[in-house]
Amino acid sequence: MAAINDLINQVQDQELRARLQAEVNKLSKQKKFGLVYEEHMPECTALYDAPIRVGSKVALKDKQITAIYEVKGLSDSKAQCYDKVTQCEIELPLEDLICIAEFGEPIYPYLEPVDSVCNAPDSSLWHALIEADNYHALQLLEYLYAGQVDCIYIDPPYNTGARDWKYNNDYVDSSDAYRHSKWLSMMEKRLRLAKKLLNPRSGVLMVTIDEHEVHHLRCLMEEIYSDFYIQMVTCVTNPTGASQGRYSRIEEYITACFAPDANVTSSGDPMIGENIESNEVRWKSLLRSGTSARREDRKNMFYPVYVDPQKGIVVGTGEPLEYEIEPSFEKVNGYEVAWPIRSDYSMGRWSVGASTLDRLIAKGYVQLGRFDKKRNTFGITYISSETEKMIEDGTIQITRRNQETGVVSISFTNGKNQAIRTVWYRKRHNAGVYGTNLLGTIFNNTRSFPFPKSVYVVKDTIASVVRKNPSALVLDFFSGSGTTLHAVNLLNAEDGGQRRCIMVTNNEVSDEESKRLKKDGFKPGDPEWESLGIAQYVTWPRTVCSIEGHDVSGNPLKGNYLDSERPMADGFEANAAFFKLGFLDKNAVALGRQFKELLPVLWMKTGCVGTCPRLNSDELPSMLVLPENGFAILLNELIFPEFIDKVNAEDAVEHIFIVTDSIGGFKEMASHLQAENVYQMYRDYLDNFRINIGR
Known part of the structure; x- marks a missing residue:
């Protein structure tokens, strides 16, 4: 195009030059330079x-x-x-x-509560799963969190031709001559909306993909995220490889778009090469795991450990219990008693003898974890003999000692924080072992999901950009089996973070399941069909099971999470709410008839604090003041004086919604309120939330 313009400028006849330039301008609008793909019938x-x-x-x-x-x-x-x-x-x-x-048509969404899981009733941390077409969910999220999302991690369809995704209600397969341009058209709409959600200064978008679309995706990102820094990571996810008669492919790619101030946090693990030292020192679980971990294997290792939960300390030990005697959980001298009870509720044994543990307690080398209601015992960790030797020779240093508990904090003396490389090779990233097999454990191999990610590769990916942000908001709008929320919970458990995750997935059934259901006379929308969809059959059950620490049959999950002594059966101290996206009638919203349906939307807009509130009847209240949720709503202007007194007395109320048609009246009322975030309903919703309009 540059050469053509140069030639046009050489034309002496001004009229002819102008006409040629006009025609070339038309041509340039018809053909894209760089990435070229068809504009398809709108979804x-x-x-x-x-x-x-x-x-x-x-x-x-x-x-x-x-x-x-x-x-x-x-x-x-x-x-x-x-x-x-x-x-x-x-x-x-x-x-x-x-x-x-x-x-291109305005439609107005709401969130219908479907289910919830609460494993941390005292916590304000609530994740959310939204069952929806992700395009509409993204426009909902734009209304709720524009410019507020810290990390977007997505694993979109790879477009391999294996009929793994739909365009306009039909599976796209390898025989479709336009499958690449359909994929790009689908992704382009969503990536543009995703950019509006990211924090414009520090947000990061991360997209996993394989060789089928990686180059197209990079070009598309260059077009949409031209003001971001774009980088690609090669990640080994299948060490055994898939050859199909050619080179054996073992990798996938993570394409990351960094806002101007976004950075990767260095860590002790550069992600390539095993055996990497870091500043972090692992404490060992007192409960023996692996081989020879049963009570009968080392009978003298089955003894009571006395703890003081109020002070958060391990006090001492008692004599080993004879094998024939059942343990008692009654207090001894005012102290609670911990026994080595395994995640399957069988009796295990401690890793060290009572005398050794007493010596370690005296040195501050034993720390008390949380009480496990399911096993009726406490988590206890200690400094192993190998670590103790490293303290003695100076390889590991004691950085502080807790004045109340006497327990030490330790780190490597010369630990290295290294830049994370662009090629990742970690055994824990194996998708078969820590993706497919992990799902099989949760679902007892009764439910399948194609190619789930390793929970550890997702955790490592997200952690690389939010490790220093313990309150980050993470979004995944291609959530599939729900690995992202699982990974965020695992990251929070490791460092005490309060990161919040929002997942979006549709409720499609697989191609094979679709054929079977149609053969049985069922159609999309039928309960029999919907119950087998991704969101209801895989994503939400996995979320519940991983948080509560059991499989779909209610049995405790077996084993520990890698790189920690954390049993999977412990679950996570987290909560999650499951919603289905629906659509409202504009006129009914304007008349205030559907406030009940909009309440969960307001809860999400104000940060998902506390349990999502619900109205038990269709009768509208005059006002709602919900300090436990951090927001309040005035529905009847006539009681504004009473409303002022209530909300201004609640420091926890940071968001206020006022239902009024008068802009002047709204401004006047807002001027008397102490909260910084005040919204006019329903104008705010209707004016700013005309979703499905072409953008």
Whole structure:
């Protein structure tokens, strides 16, 4: 194009030069330079819960959404439909139709609570899973968290041709000549919205991909994230390789886009080469694991350990209990008693003898963990003999001693913080062992999900950019099996962070499952169909099981998390809420008839603090003051004086919503409120949340 412009500038005739320039300008708009792909028919969303009315846009349930009809009339079981393309009318069975929304039409979302899991009732940390088409969920999240997300991690469809993703309600396979441009068209819309969510100064987008689309993706990112620094990591995820008669591929790629002030945090692990020293020193679990870990294996290692939970200390030990005698959990001399009870509730043994443990307690080398209600015992860790020798020879140093408990803190004297490399090779990143097999453990091998990521590679990826941000907001809008939330919980457990994760996934069933369900007479939207979708059948059950520490049958998970002594059966001190995205009628919202449905949206907008509130009836209150959730709502302007007194007396109320049609009245009321974040409802929602408009 530059050469053409140079030639045009050499044309002496001004009129001819102007006409040539105008035609070239038209041509340049028609053809993209760099990444070239087709603009396809806009994606559509199937609204299975929306009632079919006269004027509704509908499509056939079991077909690819290419034909869209407008309903002109309804009978008991038929709909008179008009096809704008063919300009023909057709009568279709109501049971075969679904309402749809085209991109470019304003639709107004809400969050329908489906389920929740609470394993930390005293914590304000709540994660969220949203079942939705991720394009609409992203526009919802733009309303809620524009510019606030610290890290976006996504694992989109790899577009291998294996019918692993849909475009307009139809699986895209290798025979589709436009599958690459369809994939790019799908990704382009979502990556543009994702950029609006990221913190513009320090946010990071991380996308995992394989060789099928990696180069297309990089070009697309260069176009959308031109003001970000873009870098790619090669990560070994399948050491055994997949050859298909050619080179054996063992890697995938992580393409990262860094906002101007975003950085990777150095760590003791550069991610390539094993046996790396770091400043962190592992304390060993007192409960023996692995081989010879049962009570009968070392009977003298089964003895009581006395603890004082109030002071947070391990006090001492008692005599080993004879093998034939059952342990007692009653207090001894006012102290609680800990016994070596394993995650499967069987009796185990301690790692060291009582006399050795007493010596370590006296030196401050034993620390008390939290009480495990399921096993009715305490977590206890200690400094191993190898670590003790390293303290003596100066390799490890005691950095401080807790004045209340006497327990020491230790670190390597000359530990190295190294820059993380761009090639990662870690055994823990093996997708088969720590992805597929881990899911098999949770689901007892009864439910499958294709190619789940290793929870450790996701944790390492996210940690590399949020390790120094313990309150980071992490988003995954291609969440699949739910590895991202699992990884965020694991990272929080390791460093005491309060990072929050939002996951979005659709509820598609697999291609094979789809064929079976259709053969059995079921259609999308039927309960039998929806119950086998990704969100309901895989993502949410995994979330519940990983947080509570059991499999889908309720049995404690076996084994420990790698690089720690943390049993999987301990679960995580975290909470999560499961929502389904729905759509509201604009007029009903404007009249205030659907406040009940919007309440979870307001809860998410204000940071998901506390348990998501619900209204138990359809009768609207005059006001809601919810200090436990950090927000308040005024629905009746007439009681504003009473409202002021209540909300200004609550320091925890940081967000206030005022329902009023008057802009002047809103400004006047807002001026009397101490909270910094005050919103006008429902104008704020309707004006700023016209989702599905082409952007």
